[in-house]
Amino acid sequence: MASRSTRRPTIRDVASVAGVSASTVSKALKGNYSLRDSTVERVRQAADELGFIPDSRGRALASGRSFTVGLITTDSSGRFSIPIMLGAEDALSAGEMALVLCDTRDDPLREQHYLKALVSLRVDGIIVTGRRVEPREPIDVPIPVVYAFSPSTDPADTSVVVDDHAGAAAAVRHLHTLSRKRIAHVTGPESHLSARVRAAATQEAASTTFAGPPLYGEWTERWGRLAVDVLLRDHPEVDAITCGSDQIARGVCDRLRELGRSVPGDIAVTGYDNWSVMALASRPPLTTVDMQLEELGRRTAKLLLDAIAGSPRPGPQKLPTRLITRESTLGT
Amino acid sequence: MASRSTRRPTIRDVASVAGVSASTVSKALKGNYSLRDSTVERVRQAADELGFIPDSRGRALASGRSFTVGLITTDSSGRFSIPIMLGAEDALSAGEMALVLCDTRDDPLREQHYLKALVSLRVDGIIVTGRRVEPREPIDVPIPVVYAFSPSTDPADTSVVVDDHAGAAAAVRHLHTLSRKRIAHVTGPESHLSARVRAAATQEAASTTFAGPPLYGEWTERWGRLAVDVLLRDHPEVDAITCGSDQIARGVCDRLRELGRSVPGDIAVTGYDNWSVMALASRPPLTTVDMQLEELGRRTAKLLLDAIAGSPRPGPQKLPTRLITRESTLGT
């Protein structure tokens, strides 16, 4: 029919086709009301026939919920935010919720703009995430909020973060099983919390087998290559290097190869992030720590759904990492 | 007041504070109605005082629009979709529109699910994007749709794509200005349209200065390294290599360096994508073709806004690329 293409069918259209009232249609389609089976079936058929898809705007208004959550990220281009987004989106779509994306680009003005927009949308909840693990100022809205990766500075807020300490320690334990006794650590800038946490955990786990203080620098391959020279000069006895990122580790491997040192024969190397384009392209491929960010996103979304449903779990939560072993420690 | 925290203020609350009717508030806040300045001011103040933020669900229902658009991507993890998303989100948020993210993960079932969800949300429009440049089946919804990066197979649909042909040709022209006369091309699988298009454009632009047929392989560094060996064996006279991706180009540079060939002294190298983690980390940094995907996303969003406003621009559109010159062709 022409009318069908010109306007989407409403619940009333379904009602008149099924020969019932609008409220009956609503009940029939939602289930768990006392309706005759035959009535429910008739309504279902009418809805199918018309291709009826309920208008969530009406539903939102009537139910007081919007079935929508906002995701505020300070930078969605970063490789950390993306898997988190994906995981969250996955868990939310399974819960029949839509995800509204807001990238603030680290601009407080944009953040304000987006917060207003999300309040206007009457989202049922908000996920806040960022690129750094440093705690961030909480946002001020009368809506459930869960922080992912970058926790809130308020310990009463729900935050889901990576257990970086355990992750770095796992790399060291792995090297211990391989009988490495002189472990060095090369990582990013000391101003970065993640670098400091991983360095501290490494030092603690290695304790007696630690070769020299952690080398702080940049999150780049160049720094990895440079650090090798420094390390071999000051601690030539080193037989393993744990790195604060896969980029650094790749640089380390490259330089070691250039110097004729075999990896892992002479020196074992581990990375951090399991960033496939680095970890797999490295020669040799890197043993590394996977932060399981997609799982973190999924978990965040579930916590948010819980909070929306009325059972918030306040406080920070650490999610475990996973050690991925490859040739850079296991040899060939 | 307690009441303020317990329930968000509605337009009626504002009305009663300002001493006017609800409809007057609506008119005052939207402007361009014949209202006394003093009234408008009074309403503004009342709204400010209450922290009134209009409920877009009510607005959506009354106005027939939802001020929301959906973004369907077949994989949002890929490095192509992300800049497109970002650009689109940027342009849309400037137009006071929200972006609902849907990642189908290349699963037709998920795509169906999301389409239904977007129709249910009554989004004002949909952006469809993907990871490949191959045309894709159009989606079937009675809503404006614009395709980005992966065009629709239907030429009547609005599609925004990269001008890969011009991009590859620009790289060759750049090499010609540098007096390179023996240009080879190393790229991804021949089954990929983007590889074929870039290869054809390269061949056409180089014509008399083309060294051997294009080398098809994989989009990996490993293939880049391998290809160098093949190339130097079959065409030792080569003085420039254009690559189908930055990953390949990085592999090419690495292998050339290992063989003691200087880049660009002996052989100039160009990449494709301007993927900074590859292009900048390469030794030397890569001259490469930037697809300007963020701009593409922005343009897509604007076209969608036009279509929503009632002025669609049907048909495919090619967006220009930009050549980024760095040391891999310019020397130091």
Add this chain to the structure above:
DNA sequence: GAAATTTCGGAACACGTTTTCCTTGACGAA
């Protein structure tokens, strides 16, 4: 067979806006 109970479905209102129509009062012109 009458009364009590259960089952089924409809009427009406609520949700928060926008928008159309209408009323009121002020002002200027004849």
Add this chain to the structure above:
DNA sequence: TTCGTCAAGGAAAACGTGTTCCGAAATTTC
């Protein structure tokens, strides 16, 4: 003074759904 015009703002209807109440019919119980 009276009529017409116009600015200012209110009343009410829409938008599409969910939900509460209530009445009618069907079923059970004595």
